[in-house]
Amino acid sequence: MLEICIIGTGRVGSQLIRVLSHTNGVKITQIYNRTKIKLKAFESIAPTTSEISDLKSANLALIAVKDDAIAPLISSIASIFPIIAHTSGSLGLQKHAQNNAVFYPLQSFSQKEIDFNQVPLCLEADNRQTLDTIENLAKKISTQVYNVTTEQRKYLHLAAVFANNFTNQMYAMAQKICQANNLDFEILHPLIQETATKIKTTPAIEAQTGPALRQDTQTMQRHLKLLSTPEEKEIYRLLSRAIQNTHKL
Ligand SMILES: NC(=O)c1ccc[n+]([C@@H]2O[C@H](COP(=O)([O-])OP(=O)(O)OC[C@H]3O[C@@H](n4cnc5c(N)ncnc54)[C@H](OP(=O)(O)O)[C@@H]3O)[C@@H](O)[C@H]2O)c1
Incomplete structure (x- = not known):
């Protein structure tokens, strides 16, 4: 039985608690979160605490807190846990624990429940035995x-920011345009779905279409006139120029 303490009950921490509380061979021994009130929802799963001094040893501590808080937190609990793994995509392997690891789930976690079986888990550790431990855990919850x-x-992580965060900002802009003009955003769903499906089999460079690719300058000028803020116009120009530069002969 692998005993795990979960540190952090934010987006990632709460999804890890959900999946690990139903995983054979795993026991969540304790759940920590800085803000006490956010522990309420997890009280039926394992003992909870908002005090570092209350933390009890377990085989592994999984840290799912804000990137900037990870290093100081690991330093303060390094003597309690034999292995400490963080879930950040952008931070390196930390050095303060007895055995250090990374357990990075490459997915966008918000409130929506995610099927962990399909989440790529990117692992790293500072020694073979620790890697084996987190690999065994990872294989229990993901393929x-x-x-x-x-x-x-x-x-x-940088690639994921482009593929997800920036794409999502584009959806937000498209939603705003639809809302402002009394259009149902659902009408764009098949286009969004097709774009996401096509990228699995077609290189992005071959999948591109649209006025910037075609050098349809007058259409682009009309679009620019429809945009209301300087920032929106700047984004339109910048992305159109990037498309054209990518497709330069
Ligand atoms: N969300 C994603 O899509 C995603 C995907 C992969 C990896 N990650 C990584 O997972 C980690 C957690 O991200 P998240 O999205 O779950 O964050 P989140 O939902 O914003 O939750 C942040 C967590 O960090 C805690 N925290 C913030 N400042 C703290 C401090 N100074 N000391 C102790 N705890 C502190 C918060 O506690 P309070 O409740 O007390 O504020 C909360 O538990 C990050 O390293 C992130 O890079 C996130």
């Missing part, structure tokens, strides 16, 4: 388990 170095993960 997609990868060994990724700190250097690779930095770039993976």
